[in-house]
Amino acid sequence: MDKDIRETFWKAFQTSPFIMIKLENASGHAEPMTAQLDKDAHHAIWFFAKRDNRIAPGGQAMGQVMTKGHDVFACIDGTLVEETDNSVREKHWNNAVEAWFPDGKQDPSVVMLRFDIEDGEVWASDMGLKGAFKLLTGTPIHAGEAGEHALGAV
Incomplete structure (x- = not known):
C-alpha cells in the first residue's frame, strides 16, 4: 500500500x-467498537469487551472504518485474539474505558482483544473546492478527482 495513503488512514483513524x-462466518451484524x-x-x-460479546471468541474478522468528516474509508481484515500481555491492558485502560466497564480493569468478565491486521483497502477522499462545486452542481466527477485508493497492508 502507498505510504501516503497508509499515513492518511492512521492519522484519520486516530x-x-x-x-x-x-x-467472519458468524451470524449477526457487525458492531461498533x-x-x-x-x-x-x-x-x-x-478493544475492550465483555467475555460474552459476540466478537470475544476471536478468530478471523473484518472491520469497516469511516472517519469523522468522511475523508477516509477502509475495510480491514485480520485475526482477533485475546491480548494476554497485562502491560498492554494497563497502558490502554483509561477513563473512557472505565465508563463502559465500571467494575474496573481487574473485572474478570472484561477481555482485551488484539486485532492483528493482515490487509486492507483504503479510500482517501480529498476532492477540494473543485470537487465540492461539482457535487453541488451535479457536474460529473471523474475517478481521479475523488481522492486516492489503495490495497494491501495497512
Missing part, C-alpha cells in the same frame, strides 16, 4: 477511532 467489526490505538504498533489495534 482522530476518529471507531470501527464496525464482525467475525472503540479502537485503542498505539502509535508504536504496526498492523494492530485493541
Whole structure:
C-alpha cells in the first residue's frame, strides 16, 4: 500500500477511532467498537469487551472504518485474539474505558482483544473546492478527482 495513503488512514483513524467489526462466518451484524490505538504498533489495534460479546471468541474478522468528516474509508481484515500481555491492558485502560466497564480493569468478565491486521483497502477522499462545486452542481466527477485508493497492508 502507498505510504501516503497508509499515513492518511492512521492519522484519520486516530482522530476518529471507531470501527464496525464482525467475525467472519458468524451470524449477526457487525458492531461498533472503540479502537485503542498505539502509535508504536504496526498492523494492530485493541478493544475492550465483555467475555460474552459476540466478537470475544476471536478468530478471523473484518472491520469497516469511516472517519469523522468522511475523508477516509477502509475495510480491514485480520485475526482477533485475546491480548494476554497485562502491560498492554494497563497502558490502554483509561477513563473512557472505565465508563463502559465500571467494575474496573481487574473485572474478570472484561477481555482485551488484539486485532492483528493482515490487509486492507483504503479510500482517501480529498476532492477540494473543485470537487465540492461539482457535487453541488451535479457536474460529473471523474475517478481521479475523488481522492486516492489503495490495497494491501495497512
